[in-house]
Amino acid sequence: MENNIKVSVCIVTYNQIQFIESCLLSVVNQNCDFNFEILVGDDCSTDGTRERIIELAEKYPEMIRPILRTSNVGVAKNIVELYKLAKGEYIAHLDGDDLMRENKLKMQVEILENKRDVFYCTHDMAVIDGDGEVIQESYRAWPQGEYGIIDLLSQLPFFAHSSKVFRNVDGSEFWDNLFHVDLVDIETHFEQVKKGNIYHIDSKLGCYRAKIGISVKSKKVNPILPKATRKIFTNYLKDKPSKKVKKLYAKAILAYAYQSGVLGDKLMAKEYSVESFRIGYYSKVQLVFLTLCFSPLLLTLFIKVINNMRRRKK
Template sequence: MTYNHENYIRDAIESVLMQVTNFEYELLIGEDCSTDDTMRIVEEYAQKHPDKIRVITSEHNVGARENSVRLHSESIGKYVAICEGDDYWLDPYKLQKQVDYLEANPDCTFCFHNAYLVRGTNKDTDTKRSLIKKDNNYFSKDKTKFNAGELALFGFIPTSSFIYRRELMDHPPNWYYSAVVRDNSLKLITTSHGYAHFIDENLGVYRIEVKDSIMDKWKKEGNTKEKQIERNKGFVELLDNFNEYSKYKYDNEIKQAKIPFEVLNLGLEGNKKKLKSSEYKEYIGSMNMKQRIIFKGNIHFPKSLALLVKVKSLL
């Protein structure tokens, strides 16, 4: 998926074309009527590689959600791997490594890997910082297999690492189309039909501080208490919908995964009484100093915290 990615799209396309595999694959590019030079760059590559690249577009902008849906409907492969237009892959054997595991383990329905973080147009990866750190209380460091409930607790997973069995998303539940973020929904839905496998190698890059990204849009909307509460409720609703979809098979894990969003909303709403209840008190007590500062900052000084994060990233 790409929109106004003229500064990044070459990296994304080149990283897909460099893949070395013993199977055929195609690159579908959903170009959503960019207002910059993205379309020209995409067409340039499509003309050079007509056997590899198919461009999916329309006469008007449809938005990221619909762009994602139409791309999936056009896909014909056994597996779907995601690399959004502002991300890119690092390892030429990335696809082969993931597909080899999926082929050897039919019960695995979703596979992901570690990745480096890159800011804006910068291309220097911080080799000391992997995005995924299994440093929470839920998992041992050598764990590589996760069910859908565990994945709900896992935390952030870079979308540039996603690969899943296509058929599982051919007819997703209706709530998938209205979920606050589709990435979270997709990983939970696909994993619930088997299990997820984690490859602890930095096979790709996840880019932040990109104009027109979902995070950029959220910033433009304003980081008001009302907007934060609305988004947090969206994440809780997503988890509730998935809980019902999976027939409450992962009920305990889903309840735990909801707590951070519920706690933040209670803080934003000033509901100190409910925050002291046992179900939330334990979670707050488990926070380290950094987490406590961020929690308090989100509640009392959201704009100042956002500015601090921005200054820190620039430094």
């Protein structure tokens, strides 16, 4: 089987005992006609996650390959080391709290087999809560088709990480050079889209579990995300100066102001608003946010009102 593995499903997990079994079974039960392996990188969990993985690996020994860390290595290293161990022609990323629907791998492999200019394939996902209830019908709806680097920069990212399947053509050197302790998914997406287009499937082929991952830390936007965003845009603009991309940069930073306001973080809502305007003017929304910065409380109240209106529309 090792000689003809089509897909390596790489699952990263840490202390997700309530989710890991359903996650793994959603992969085991994939409806496809090719061989795939499941690599599960457990980052030294202490809540029983590791033991549950071992139980399932004993039940499905030809499919599940546990990678059990002896010490906590962190999310980034856990992911990168899994990718380096993958034997498949393609790699499917899956967080340990998310789910696949049964035709996901079959549909994405078919796209990658038939479209050689595409480097990775993504899809829409339903958004669920900790109990598995759907709280949002769509993670982010986009028309089906091919997208490029500017499309990615216009909305970092426009897909959930757990929807991504990419070509396994990069060796250890690529991953070693990319790795740093605060590496996040958007940096990997950015480096890989340089190798080929993204094909996005407008179908919900999985479930994304909201408010569980690293996006929010201590009820604030995790600072490693805007840090990565700055790195991506400054690197791009250094090589290819562009007014359009500069506006996208300002828009991306303003999005962190919005997220901070939703979380009630008045200070960072103000700081990201000011930073966005300094990068460059792109819309009247920026001016509204900047004006309200004189009263951070008023800014966060305004953002929460807008957020509630958006949620009601959905």
